[in-house]
Amino acid sequence: MEPYRPTKLSIFYHRLPHLNTSLHRINSTFDSSNHHYLTSLNIIGSLPPLILIFLLLLLLIYLLTRCCDRRKGRVSPRSSSSACCVKFILGTFGVICCCTIGLGLYGNDDLHNSVTTITKSISNINKFLQNIQAETRVAELMLHGEIPTNVRALAMEFEKEILNRTVTTEMQVNLHYLRSNISLIESRVNDLSSLFNVRIDNNNYTKVIEMIRWNSTLVLLILFIIFNIVLFYAICKYSRCSFITFSVLGLFAVITNWTLVSIYLVSAVATGDFCIAPLRSLTTEFITNRQTVSTSANNQPIFPKELMNYYINCIDGNNNPLSEQITNINIFIDSTRSITRQLKKDGMEKYDPIVLNPLFLSLFDSYSTLDNITNKIMVSSTCTLPYNEILIASESLCGVGLMGITFLLLSALGAAVVFTILVGLDSHAWIYIQKRKSVTIGDESISFLQGNQQHQQHRRGTGSSYYSNKSTPLLRGRECNGQDQILSSFTSHYNGNKFHTLSHATLGHTQPGGAQSGSFNGKYATLNKQCKTLEANDFY
Numbered sequence: 001m002e003p004y005r006p007t008k009l010s011i012f013y014h015r016l017p018h019l020n021t022s023l024h025r026i027n028s029t030f031d032s033s034n035h036h037y038l039t040s041l042n043i044i045g046s047l048p049p050l051i052l053i054f055l056l057l058l059l060l061i062y063l064l065t066r067c068c069d070r071r072k073g074r075v076s077p078r079s080s081s082s083a084c085c086v087k088f089i090l091g092t093f094g095v096i097c098c099c100t101i102g103l104g105l106y107g108n109d110d111l112h113n114s115v116t117t118i119t120k121s122i123s124n125i126n127k128f129l130q131n132i133q134a135e136t137r138v139a140e141l142m143l144h145g146e147i148p149t150n151v152r153a154l155a156m157e158f159e160k161e162i163l164n165r166t167v168t169t170e171m172q173v174n175l176h177y178l179r180s181n182i183s184l185i186e187s188r189v190n191d192l193s194s195l196f197n198v199r200i201d202n203n204n205y206t207k208v209i210e211m212i213r214w215n216s217t218l219v220l221l222i223l224f225i226i227f228n229i230v231l232f233y234a235i236c237k238y239s240r241c242s243f244i245t246f247s248v249l250g251l252f253a254v255i256t257n258w259t260l261v262s263i264y265l266v267s268a269v270a271t272g273d274f275c276i277a278p279l280r281s282l283t284t285e286f287i288t289n290r291q292t293v294s295t296s297a298n299n300q301p302i303f304p305k306e307l308m309n310y311y312i313n314c315i316d317g318n319n320n321p322l323s324e325q326i327t328n329i330n331i332f333i334d335s336t337r338s339i340t341r342q343l344k345k346d347g348m349e350k351y352d353p354i355v356l357n358p359l360f361l362s363l364f365d366s367y368s369t370l371d372n373i374t375n376k377i378m379v380s381s382t383c384t385l386p387y388n389e390i391l392i393a394s395e396s397l398c399g400v401g402l403m404g405i406t407f408l409l410l411s412a413l414g415a416a417v418v419f420t421i422l423v424g425l426d427s428h429a430w431i432y433i434q435k436r437k438s439v440t441i442g443d444e445s446i447s448f449l450q451g452n453q454q455h456q457q458h459r460r461g462t463g464s465s466y467y468s469n470k471s472t473p474l475l476r477g478r479e480c481n482g483q484d485q486i487l488s489s490f491t492s493h494y495n496g497n498k499f500h501t502l503s504h505a506t507l508g509h510t511q512p513g514g515a516q517s518g519s520f521n522g523k524y525a526t527l528n529k530q531c532k533t534l535e536a537n538d539f540y
Helices: 008-014 035-045 047-071 080-158 165-195 205-237 240-276 278-288 305-313 323-350 353-380 384-431 452-467 469-475 484-496
Strands: 301-303
Touching: 008 240, 008 384, 035 047, 035 240, 047 240, 047 384, 080 165, 080 205, 080 323, 080 353, 080 384, 165 323, 205 240, 205 384, 240 278, 240 384, 278 305, 278 384, 305 384, 323 353
Parallel strands: none
Antiparallel strands: none
C-alpha cells in the first residue's frame, strides 16, 4: 500500500492552539498519558459550555425585562403585520435548523461507516493472530500427545533385556536426550503460542459502544426534528400554548446541542492530532507508554515491544523478531530427528523390528509436521497483513471518520445557534400573544361606562340627555359575549322609567315589597365577568 498521508482536516485540527492552565501553547502531539496534553483538550472542551452559560443569562435577562413590561402594562398587542413578520422569521430559522440536523444525520452515517471499517480491520487482525495460535496449538497437541506416547512405547521396548549391556546403556542415554529435546521443543512452542494469545477488543466493546452511539445520536436528531414540527404547528395555529411548549423543548435542545458541540470538538481535535502520524501515535501508546501488552487475568507479558513495533511500522518485512525463536525450534527438531535415527539404527538390530518400525515412522512423521508448522508460522507471522489492516483503519478513521465528526460538530453548532435564536424569538412571540383577541373601537382609554364626567353633566342640568339614544356609545368598550342587545334593551327600559324605578334599588335586585318593575320583571341584564361592573356613580 501507499504510505499514509495526513488529511487537510487533521492538519487543521492539529494546528488549533493547545493551551495549558497558564494559557501557554504546548506540544500538540497525541499522547493520552501526557497530563498537559489532556489538560489542553479539557480547556478546548470547556469553551462551548461557557458560551451556553452566557446565552442562557442573556435569555433570562430578556425574559425578566418582558415580564416587568407586562406587569407595568407597557406591553400592547402587536399588529397583524408584526405577527406575520415573526411567523416568517420563525419559519425561516426552523427550516435552517432542519437542514443543520440533516447534516448531522449525514455525519452520523459517515462516522458509523468508518467505525464499521475499523472493526472489520480489528477482526482481520484478530483472525491473523488466531490463525498463528491455531498452528502453534497443533504443535502443542503433538508434543503433548502423539510424540510422548511413541517415546514411552520405545522406552518400554528398550527396557527388555538383551545380552549386550553396552548397547542397552547407550540406547537409554539416547532416549534421555530424545526426551530432553522434545521438552525443549515443547517449551519453545508454548512460548510462541503465548505471544499470540492476545486479542484486540476480544469482547467487541467497540462494536457495542458504536451501536449505542449511532442509535442514540439518530434518535436525538429525530427528536430535534420533532421539536421543529412543534414549532411549525405553533406558527400555523399562532397558539400561545404551542409557543410555550416549543420554548421548553427548545431550551432542552439548546443545552443538549451545546453539550454535543463540546464533545465533538474535543473528539475532532484529538482525532486530528492522532491522524497526523497514526503509526507514531500507536507506537507511543503501545510501546513507549507501555513496555508490553498484558492480559488482565495474570498480568503476564504477551506482546513484546519489539514485536509490536514490527507489526505497527513494518519497516523491514524480512526482519521478523520471531525468526530467531522459530529457527531455534527447527534446530531442536533436527537434533531430535538425528537422535531418533540413531535409536532406530541400534534398535532395529537388537529388538523386534516389527514393533519398533511403526513407532519410528510415526515419530518421523511428527517431526515433519512440526517442520511444516514452524515454516508456516514463519511465513504467516510477517507484518504485511496487520500493517495493511492498520493502514486501512487509520485511513478510515482519519478520512471518513474525521469528516463525519466534523459534520456532527457543524450540525450541533448550527443547531445550537439556531435553537438559541428560535427560543428567543419564540419567547418574544408568546409574550405578545393575548389570551383573547380584543375589538377596539376608538380610544381604549375611555372607560366602559363613562361615570364621573357624565354624572357631572347630569348635575349641571343635562338631565336625561345623558341617557338618551345618543348615549349608546356607552357600549364602546368590549364585546360581552353577544349581550349588546340585552344592554341596549336595558338602556331603553332605563330611560322610560325616568330614574324613579331605581331610587331605592340597585341593579339586578327587586324593589322593596317584592314588586317587579319593567318588562324584565325586576331582573336586569347581568354583565359578563369580562366586562366592567356597573357602579352607583355610573347612574347618579
